[in-house]
Amino acid sequence: MPENKTTSEEARQGRRGFPVLMVLVFGLLLAAVVWWGVEVYGLMLDEEQAIELPAAEDGPTG
Template structure:
């Protein structure tokens, strides 16, 4: 690879100068995780109301 005598400016050396800012990606990721969590909670509550409650048989019958 040929060597160049070009000096690197601070603007060229800086990373992340284009694209989404990292903070926005983190905020949207957190909001998406909260939305998914809420959906799972609602789904779990709907399932809980639909399940029949099974009670164990009474064990207090007198012995014969």
């Protein structure tokens, strides 16, 4: 039976390194930009709403 001499580096399914790190960093930055955009949009909506609501009438209807 022939011996298969495979090094541990060759046996790995994938390699870790700079490209994987860059994908993770850019994904995190993209999530932060989207979060910031939603926060700004939410603040704009909050300022457009009325501060005081009309008083409710406590009485029977009809």
